[in-house]
Amino acid sequence: MRAALWLLALFAVAAAVALFAGNNQGTITVFWPPWRVDLSLNLVLVILLAAFVLLHLALRGLAALFSLPTQARQWRLQQKERMLHSALLDAMVQLLSGRFSRARKAAQAALVQEKTLAALGASLPQSQQVRVLSHLLAAESAQALQDRPARDAHLQQALNESVERNVLASPETREGVQLRAARWALEDHDPAGALTRLEELPQGVQRRTLALRIRLKAARQDGRTLEALETARLLAKHRAFSDGAAQSIVRGLATELLSGAHDPAQLLRAWAELDAAEREMPEVAIHAAQRMVALRGDLSLARGWLLPAWERMVSQPRGLGDTLRVKMARALEAGLDSVDADWLARIETAQRNNPRDPNLQYLAGMACMKRQLWGKAQQLLMQAGLGLQDTELYRRAWLALAELAETRGDEEQAAAAWKRAAQTEKA
Numbered sequence: 067m068r069a070a071l072w073l074l075a076l077f078a079v080a081a082a083v084a085l086f087a088g089n090n091q092g093t094i095t096v097f098w099p100p101w102r103v104d105l106s107l108n109l110v111l112v113i114l115l116a117a118f119v120l121l122h123l124a125l126r127g128l129a130a131l132f133s134l135p136t137q138a139r140q141w142r143l144q145q146k147e148r149m150l151h152s153a154l155l156d157a158m159v160q161l162l163s164g165r166f167s168r169a170r171k172a173a174q175a176a177l178v179q180e181k182t183l184a185a186l187g188a189s190l191p192q193s194q195q196v197r198v199l200s201h202l203l204a205a206e207s208a209q210a211l212q213d214r215p216a217r218d219a220h221l222q223q224a225l226n227e228s229v230e231r232n233v234l235a236s237p238e239t240r241e242g243v244q245l246r247a248a249r250w251a252l253e254d255h256d257p258a259g260a261l262t263r264l265e266e267l268p269q270g271v272q273r274r275t276l277a278l279r280i281r282l283k284a285a286r287q288d289g290r291t292l293e294a295l296e297t298a299r300l301l302a303k304h305r306a307f308s309d310g311a312a313q314s315i316v317r318g319l320a321t322e323l324l325s326g327a328h329d330p331a332q333l334l335r336a337w338a339e340l341d342a343a344e345r346e347m348p349e350v351a352i353h354a355a356q357r358m359v360a361l362r363g364d365l366s367l368a369r370g371w372l373l374p375a376w377e378r379m380v381s382q383p384r385g386l387g388d389t390l391r392v393k394m395a396r397a398l399e400a401g402l403d404s405v406d407a408d409w410l411a412r413i414e415t416a417q418r419n420n421p422r423d424p425n426l427q428y429l430a431g432m433a434c435m436k437r438q439l440w441g442k443a444q445q446l447l448m449q450a451g452l453g454l455q456d457t458e459l460y461r462r463a464w465l466a467l468a469e470l471a472e473t474r475g476d477e478e479q480a481a482a483a484w485k486r487a488a489q490t491e492k493a
Contacts, residue, residue, distance in 0.1 A: 330363030
């Protein structure tokens, strides 16, 4: 369609020229004493058009001739700029491929090319980012080569280049350099240095997932369990881990925080630092109760901590694993001397509802023994002794049976129980 329109326009121009020039009788007379020249108007128009074209071409030729030095300079600068970007890309590729010496050389070559361009008066709009990235790549390569002096030198230069005079040019560039510095400190087993680097970042940057991951590792290495736990909570909130992984990390840190308590008061403070969801974790509650038993603290308080885990174990027989059920029994056994009627009723009800559970049989038997219910205690402990899988509970069950037999004066049964307990110790 466009070609047809151009063809119609061309025919229209040709027709107009033919109409104008075909019957044009006009003449132009030029007097140049002693000559007189008569020219047709059509010829004069053609000559003027030709003169204009020749003049235009001549001016363009002169302009091209005079611009040759400028074009040559631009070409040289363009070549150097291409070499700069090529060296920068080569540094990245070499670093990713594990050729750290070549990566550092390529980064240094990029810096040299950038300085050459600056000396020639060429100002690249991204020159600052190029310098910072080149120094960062050189520092990364030096870190991989364990050349810490070179790494620190390039790191400082990258930090200096990331800030213009009086103005922070690109905050993302500086933040990236500081995050890499924190990671390098972590790799050098300097968690305090990594945390210091992170503290230098703005508050918004400190809450980014990458910064939180570094903080979590640094806090764990530096023994700051509470700070690590708070960081893990933020990471779980940001969906940085899967639900299972986040729960496992938080559970481990909560347990570690409780293990760091060396007296009941510290244990209470550590327990108060935990969230409600963390306190309801069976592993955390059982570990807290065990620590309270080990520290000779308030066992009634420890039983209160165990209550959610106990209800879960009773309502869901498979809700807790065998290991946790054994730990639960040990923690409750330690406080049977001071256990109240409510807990005795809970233990008895749970044992009746789950008559084949050896852990509940053992716990109920020991409770009956503490209350001097010898017959029921013997029955329950005998059943537990035949089904317990945990070696320690098995040994304690037979020791208790041996004591009960001696109390009744049954030396033969006591000897058999002592023998079973001794065989467990040898095993």
